[in-house]
Amino acid sequence: MIVALMFVLFTVLLGIGVPIAFAMGLSAVTVLLIDGGVPLLVLPQRFFSSLDSFPLLAIPLYIFAGNLMNYGGITTAIVGFSRSLVGHIRGGLGQVNILTSVLFSGISGSASADVAAVGGMMIPAMKKEGYKPEWAVVITAASAILGPIIPPSLLMVIYGAMTGLSIGTLFLAGIVPGLFLAFIMMALVYWKADEIGAPRHLKVGLRKTGKVFLRAAPALVMPVIIVGGIQSGLFTPTEAGIVAVAYGLGYGLITHRLNVRNTYRFAFQSVVTSSSILIILGSAALFSWIMAREGVPAAIASALSSATNEPAIVLLLIVLALILVGMFIETISALILMVPILTPVAQVFGFDMIHFSVVVIIALLLGSLTPPVALIVLLGCKIAKVDYMKTMRPLVPFFAVLVIGLLCIMYFPLITLGLPELLGAFD
């Protein structure tokens, strides 16, 4: 009863536009006041304990490192390299856009950062070559969801910090699914090339490819430092973040683009972005605590098991619910809201937790591509100056392909677990 009231309050507050952090906090505090039994000292206590976490520090560090690399000119280098690799394939710049997102994912951990950086360069270039702008927006937004799937990933850092799962193993588990989704999106662009309006480019010679590779190489090194460093036990994910920042600073100095003023600006932006994310984690703590106290996860698990005892169907229902939540709530907030509910449920049904978390993350990201609140599509529309409604039609095939991809990942756990197993992350 209390929980139902809390959810209604939360939805109403969210609906009128109260920031997510305060909407969660206020609805939780209100039901505690009505319920009476619990002293409100639990609010600051929960708030503090959810933020008092070393892994969470990776968030500002990864954001900062990504900003530094982007400003140092790495995005231009990545686009050049992708162009020489796949620019001549049917679908031209569409393919380049997707490959750029894949490579950019290695230095950034969030989808909106991908749209801003990759879209900022690719959308104007695609428009100039005669691509339909709404397709350019959709290709950019759809491939941007690779950012938090391919490591480093802010979503995985938060997931790991909330559940105690190894962030390093989560990172490894995201690599193959990310590449797989990229591949099927490239296949879609290949198939739809005429509708998109894509001209073809000439094949670039081997020598030139080598040259642009050298310029883009720093971007390829960064995920290797982060994932390799964590996996080999050299650093924790947070320490890998500081190494990435040092690397980003070094890169900026070598390319002569960085000065004190810009470095400060990026540090400031990273802190502001991280605070706006982490304050949600603090406020959500009480919300999740009430749900656990009222036995919501157990109730959901027992309701599900009375409906079906087929784990495959349970997983499907969970994914549908996640896409629905992701449609309305921004991805990180949705993750913070859903993980405490779903983790006990997943344990009851015996899912592999690493596989399950990758599925959860991809499902939420799919939701974030879906209207009405498709934030990353909106961001792309702003760059392309395209009417949001026009993107609905090209969005359909991309969504369909990504859903098929997600189904494959859901029911062939080898896609997520193969690489970590191969590298001995479970030993």
Added chain:
Amino acid sequence: MRRYLDNAFATLGAIVVAIFSVIMALIFLQVINRFILGLPLFWTEEVVRMLLVWMVLLGTPVVVYKCDEIKVELFRFNNRRFEIGRQILVAILSIIFCAFLAYWGYLFTLRALGTMQPSLGISRAWLYAPISIGGMLTIIAFVVRREDVNEQSDEEDLT
């Protein structure tokens, strides 16, 4: 007046960046130490965690002042007066939560005054103080910030 407020929040932003810099320096030291120096630096991780809480809670008022907080924008009123009313309502509701956070955070800090954090040799109150301070500063940010009421209609004019 606006200029003073801008300066005040820019200063707060600079403090937060300074905290972030100290955090980075300490983690860097921790990495260097492990591979090269080998000093017994048991306190770095704890200091860094404490600073993270300070960073987030002092960063939040800056976020709110810049109107950068994460929210779901399902709708905006086209009527200017309704839209201002909605924004004021949102601010009031947010302020109520921040007031709870500030008040109970303050009591929580008071309770911790006497207890020591053994590894750092400081009162645990230092760990909890940012909750209350951040709550209060965020209330101020909500009161003094200026939201752009016309944003939506500007966009409509362009298309």
